[in-house]
Amino acid sequence: MNTMKRMSIAIALCTVAAMPLxxxxxxxxxxxxxxxxxxxxxxxxxxxxxxxxxxxxxxMQDQDPRLVELVTNLSRVRVMVGKASxxxxxxxxxxxxxxxxxxxxxxxxxxxxxxxGNELVNIYSLDGGDGNIAGLxxxxxxxxxEAVVVNIAGSIDPVLLxxxxxxxxxxxxxxLMSAVPNGD
Amino acid sequence: MSLSDEPMTCAEVTRRIEAFSxxxxxxxxxxxxxxHLDVCPTCAEQVxxxxxxxxxLRSMPKLDPPAGLLDDVRSAAGIPGSPRAVTxxxxxxxxxxxxxxxxxxxxxxxxxxxxQHHRTAEAEALRAAAEVxxxxxxxGDITRxxxxxxxxxxxxxxxxxVISRSFGLTERNHSRSAETGAPGNxxxxxx
Numbered sequence: 001m002n003t004m005k006r007m008s009i010a011i012a013l014c015t016v017a018a019m020p021l022x023x024x025x026x027x028x029x030x031x032x033x034x035x036x037x038x039x040x041x042x043x044x045x046x047x048x049x050x051x052x053x054x055x056x057x058x059x060m061q062d063q064d065p066r067l068v069e070l071v072t073n074l075s076r077v078r079v080m081v082g083k084a085s086x087x088x089x090x091x092x093x094x095x096x097x098x099x100x101x102x103x104x105x106x107x108x109x110x111x112x113x114x115x116x117g118n119e120l121v122n123i124y125s126l127d128g129g130d131g132n133i134a135g136l137x138x139x140x141x142x143x144x145x146e147a148v149v150v151n152i153a154g155s156i157d158p159v160l161l162x163x164x165x166x167x168x169x170x171x172x173x174x175x176l177m178s179a180v181p182n183g184d
Numbered sequence: 185m186s187l188s189d190e191p192m193t194c195a196e197v198t199r200r201i202e203a204f205s206x207x208x209x210x211x212x213x214x215x216x217x218x219x220h221l222d223v224c225p226t227c228a229e230q231v232x233x234x235x236x237x238x239x240x241l242r243s244m245p246k247l248d249p250p251a252g253l254l255d256d257v258r259s260a261a262g263i264p265g266s267p268r269a270v271t272x273x274x275x276x277x278x279x280x281x282x283x284x285x286x287x288x289x290x291x292x293x294x295x296x297x298x299x300q301h302h303r304t305a306e307a308e309a310l311r312a313a314a315e316v317x318x319x320x321x322x323x324g325d326i327t328r329x330x331x332x333x334x335x336x337x338x339x340x341x342x343x344x345x346v347i348s349r350s351f352g353l354t355e356r357n358h359s360r361s362a363e364t365g366a367p368g369n370x371x372x373x374x375x
Binding site: 044046048052053055056057058059060063067070071074077078079081112114116119121123136138140148150152164165166168169171173176177179180181 | 310311320323330331337
């Protein structure tokens with residue numbers, strides 16, 4: 001790791017010390033509490049918050065600057081992908097309906113709701129009031145299939161996000177998954 | 185469960201590097217560490233560094249007791265007849281050598297610990313960076329899948345004319361959209 005990257009990580013750590021408590025960030029939504037994904041059969045389990053995200057941004061200095069800028073302004077990234085939990089369809093629907101009602105009552109707006117066969121996709125966003133998005137929440141559920149829950153919070157520039165997602169979309173998910181070093 | 189029954193973590197190995205290098209550990213623990221070292225080049229490098237350091241220290245000249253030590257002890261104990269210890273530059277230099285050796289050991293130990301901490305922090309940063317990329321890619325994957333699904337439904341259910349009318353688009357516009365496959369956005373809702 002070069003000196004520049006080390007300095008970036010050090011600066012990120014110093015910056016974090018002065019940051020507000022992210023627990024109060026409005027874009028945070030506890031998608032993991034929905035219980036849509038079986039916690040014992042997770043393929044992807046990412047749970048990063050303020051400090052770690054700033055460190056991650058510091059470690060990305062030699063990568064796409066748009067990705068670095070996006071990550072620098074994030075306060076939480078929570079993604080769970082895995083086997084859908086053993087909820088009966090009625091219970092799963094009840095939980096999703098409850099989450100949707102909760103999100104909408106908190107000012108979140110629906111971006112997409114797609115029912116495709118067994119699969120139901122819900123994507124919601126929370127307006128940050130400054131042209132940016134304060135939070136993105138998505139949940140994908142399907143009876144007996146894979147389930148996905150996502151919550152991304154921070155100050156998200158939608159144009160920047162689109163650009164980064166477009167670039168990441170060219171990469172293979174399995175390769176990105178295998179690029180994550182195994183924890184010790 | 186003994187340490188040899190399951191793979192050790194980097195932290196567990198790091199705590200035992202010194203004892204491992206000195207050969208002070210039980211055989212079961214040694215086996216656990218060796219299994220970890222087979223798969224962890226970072227810890228293997230740390231162990232190698234510790235072994236080199238130990239070897240270097242062992243190769244240093246052994247310190248003999250200062251020439252006047254015995255006389256000083258006799259004198260302090262009040263044993264009569266003991267000649268006054270011979271003092272001089274030789275004794276002083278040996279004392280400084282002992283201090284320097286102790287200092288070198290302390291510095292080397294501190295450097296070893298610092299280096300290990302630094303590497304752990306770097307590894308965690310790189311892991312977090314990879315996880316962020318994966319998480320964003322997962323979200324992108326959801327939006328693309330949903331978008332494709334929406335487009336398919338619009339086309340399959342022939343909803344394009346209905347949507348176009350509701351957006352005030354002309355027949356010509358939505359015909360062109362159908363050709364380019366661009367109507368995905370019309371499925372997006374802001375309600």
